[in-house]
Amino acid sequence: MTVIATESLSKRFPRVTALDRLSVDVGPGVTGLVGANGAGKSTLIKILLGLSPATEGRAEVLGLDVATKGGDIRERVGYMPEHDCLPPDVSATEFVVHMARMSGLPPAAARERTADTLRHVGLYEERYRPIGGYSTGMKQRVKLAQALVHDPQLVFLDEPTNGLDPVGRDEMLGLIRRIHTDFGISVLVTSHLLGELERTCDHVVVIDGGKLLRSSSTTDFTQTTTTLAIEVTDTDDHPDGTRAVREVLHARGIDTHDGSGLPGAGHILLLTADGEETYDLVRDIVADLGLGLVRMEQRRHHISEVFKDADDARDEERKEAVGHGG
Amino acid sequence: MAVEQSPARTGEQTRIHNIGYRNYDGPRLGRAYARRSLYSQSLRGAYGLGRSVKSKVLPMLLFVVMCVPAAIMVAVAVATKAKDLPVDYTQYAIFLQAVIGLYVASQAPQSVSRDLRFKTVPLYFSRPIETADYVRAKYASLASAMFILTAAPLVVLYVGALLAKLDFADQTKGFAQGLLSVALLSLLFAGIGLVISAVTPRRGFGIAAVIATLTISYGAVSTVQAIAFDQNSTDAIAWLGLFSPITLIDGVQTAFLGATSSFPGEVGPSSGEGVVYLLVVLGLIAGCYGLLMRRYRKVGL
Numbered sequence: 001m002t003v004i005a006t007e008s009l010s011k012r013f014p015r016v017t018a019l020d021r022l023s024v025d026v027g028p029g030v031t032g033l034v035g036a037n038g039a040g041k042s043t044l045i046k047i048l049l050g051l052s053p054a055t056e057g058r059a060e061v062l063g064l065d066v067a068t069k070g071g072d073i074r075e076r077v078g079y080m081p082e083h084d085c086l087p088p089d090v091s092a093t094e095f096v097v098h099m100a101r102m103s104g105l106p107p108a109a110a111r112e113r114t115a116d117t118l119r120h121v122g123l124y125e126e127r128y129r130p131i132g133g134y135s136t137g138m139k140q141r142v143k144l145a146q147a148l149v150h151d152p153q154l155v156f157l158d159e160p161t162n163g164l165d166p167v168g169r170d171e172m173l174g175l176i177r178r179i180h181t182d183f184g185i186s187v188l189v190t191s192h193l194l195g196e197l198e199r200t201c202d203h204v205v206v207i208d209g210g211k212l213l214r215s216s217s218t219t220d221f222t223q224t225t226t227t228l229a230i231e232v233t234d235t236d237d238h239p240d241g242t243r244a245v246r247e248v249l250h251a252r253g254i255d256t257h258d259g260s261g262l263p264g265a266g267h268i269l270l271l272t273a274d275g276e277e278t279y280d281l282v283r284d285i286v287a288d289l290g291l292g293l294v295r296m297e298q299r300r301h302h303i304s305e306v307f308k309d310a311d312d313a314r315d316e317e318r319k320e321a322v323g324h325g326g
Numbered sequence: 327m328a329v330e331q332s333p334a335r336t337g338e339q340t341r342i343h344n345i346g347y348r349n350y351d352g353p354r355l356g357r358a359y360a361r362r363s364l365y366s367q368s369l370r371g372a373y374g375l376g377r378s379v380k381s382k383v384l385p386m387l388l389f390v391v392m393c394v395p396a397a398i399m400v401a402v403a404v405a406t407k408a409k410d411l412p413v414d415y416t417q418y419a420i421f422l423q424a425v426i427g428l429y430v431a432s433q434a435p436q437s438v439s440r441d442l443r444f445k446t447v448p449l450y451f452s453r454p455i456e457t458a459d460y461v462r463a464k465y466a467s468l469a470s471a472m473f474i475l476t477a478a479p480l481v482v483l484y485v486g487a488l489l490a491k492l493d494f495a496d497q498t499k500g501f502a503q504g505l506l507s508v509a510l511l512s513l514l515f516a517g518i519g520l521v522i523s524a525v526t527p528r529r530g531f532g533i534a535a536v537i538a539t540l541t542i543s544y545g546a547v548s549t550v551q552a553i554a555f556d557q558n559s560t561d562a563i564a565w566l567g568l569f570s571p572i573t574l575i576d577g578v579q580t581a582f583l584g585a586t587s588s589f590p591g592e593v594g595p596s597s598g599e600g601v602v603y604l605l606v607v608l609g610l611i612a613g614c615y616g617l618l619m620r621r622y623r624k625v626g627l
């Protein structure tokens with residue numbers, strides 16, 4: 001079953017191509033849409049909601065064509081925008097009831113579901129107070145509640161962790177997971193932080209400059225593996241210490257990536273750690289070569305690095321383009 | 327007995343402890359219902375209902391100010407057994423135009439600027455409704471709120487007139503003409519107020535701009551009309567009225583609704599000229615609607 005399908009979907013603005021022949025299929029579950037700022041994530045959501053016409057290509061949401069069935073789609077999906085969207089002078093309850101009615105729920109059902117939904121997102125007594133006095137975390141919950149109140153089949157969450165502190169972020173991610181496991185609602189959630197979503201999502205789609213970088217299931221590696229980043233010193237024997245380590249690792253059949261595009265690229269080696277053995281192995285190799293180990297750290301949070309390989313070149317290109325733009 | 331009690335208790339317990347997610351499989355009433363909901367929410371909001379106590383003060387106060395003179399007139403008419411009301415139904419809104427202006431200046435921005443300022447508009451458009459639904463609901467709700475404001479005192483006058491046993495047919499006709507006139511006025515003023523307010527997310531600017539538009543246009547028109555009257559160019563007086571909202575309404579009701587013109591020397595437009603007035607009013611209403619549609623198509627998400 002496909003929840004979202006796009007086929008060579010493009011969106012061109014006068015000065016930028018926001019989406020570039022994007023073809024992707026998304027199934028039920030929690031799907032992360034990851035990409036740097038300006039990658040085209042919000043643009044894709046607007047097209048999927050049937051609010052902004054694609055320049056080229058086609059897209060379907062829940063089997064409905066976005067070009068012709070926008071209204072039907074919007075009745076079945078929920079949307080949490082990335083920006084603030086809450087009036088400060090009304091209470092969460094009043095606001096969510098109103099948005100429920102805007103989704104077509106009769107008054108009594110709107111009130112009942114508002115109470116339920118606010119409770120599910122973790123808002124209790126405070127829901128009767130004006131939203132203006134809420135913390136960022138509470139506001140994000142209200143935004144989430146209005147997207148869920150009409151019990152959609154699918155929700156689009158645009159950067160829901162934006163502006164949250166680490167604790168708030170973990171709570172939000174936990175909530176997002178529950179939207180699927182407990183509520184049975186499929187989720188498309190975006191983030192510009194590469195890797196933040198890997199534990200939450202069943203599937204991650206990475207886009208960059210409007211192009212698809214990779215679309216794959218996260219279960220493959222997140223359960224068993226983490227990415228290890230290593231940085232070593234150079235010595236007279238080994239003027240390029242990084243390279244020396246890489247060669248030994250390759251000889252032992254362990255793949256590495258060079259983390260290009262990231263700070264310190266070229267001096268950092270990334271490899272997939274299968275467990276404690278990998279740490280020991282790296283430590284031994286570095287010691288055997290007589291190099292100093294500057295760092296060896298877990299990088300669970302850089303899913304992109306696991307993905308990159310083949311796309312390094314393309315990424316490099318884009319980075320340059322961005323550099324010129326800024 | 328015990329057998330009967332236990333299922334009841336279990337039911338209660340599950341109700342209390344069941345905090346699991348429930349799916350909704352009730353009716354989804356769709357776009358027209360959503361539009362009506364937005365209409366009624368906005369209409370209530372125009373009188374501060376469902377909003378803070380503070381936001382109720384001004385609209386309620388203005389409503390009272392609109393009705394009190396009518397109540398006094400009626401009381402006097404009943405007490406003195408007068409032969410007629412001291413004011414025509416059609417004149418009432420013209421007399422109290424400042425109150426009406428203040429109302430639209432305060433409520434038009436509250437209706438639309440807030441949604442723009444707090445970026446709630448994209449949330450509306452992420453639901454089944456479309457631009458036209460939003461614009462119609464907002465336009466209709468403010469026009470209705472203004473109709474309530476302007477028609478309520480007419481109802482007071484009419485009821486009073488009947489209590490004072492004034493001529494029924496006469497009063498009913500006057501009342502109906504008054505209602506038609508304020509309906510037109512409500513549509514025109516709501517449109518102008520909304521178009522101006524929808525330009526800016528800043529409520530204060532909206533209020534100032536609406537007041538300025540209404541008072542400057544009326545001030546300019548009545549000044550030039552007074553000059554024209556001094557110079558006996560009565561033709562010009564009638565045409566000048568086309569350039570401010572309240573004189574437009576005055577012109578239409580003078581030509582078609584049996585009103586006495588409030589122009590200097592009571593020189594209102596003839597029925598021929600009145601057609602132009604009516605066309606301008608309808609054109610402005612349609613124009614305001616068109617501008618609002620254009621504005622909100624751009625806002626999108």
Ligand SMILES: Nc1ncnc2c1ncn2[C@@H]1O[C@H](COP(=O)(O)OP(=O)(O)O)[C@@H](O)[C@H]1O
Pocket residue numbers: 013014016017018035036037038039040041042043044
């Ligand atoms: N309405 C618009 N007009 C012109 N350019 C736009 C518009 N919306 C987005 N863009 C551009 O499209 C690109 C993708 O934007 P967006 O989808 O918002 O990225 P993301 O959500 O991934 O940060 C950006 O370069 C952005 O400047």
Ligand SMILES: [Mg+2]
Pocket residue numbers: 041042043082158
């Ligand atoms: Mg975005």
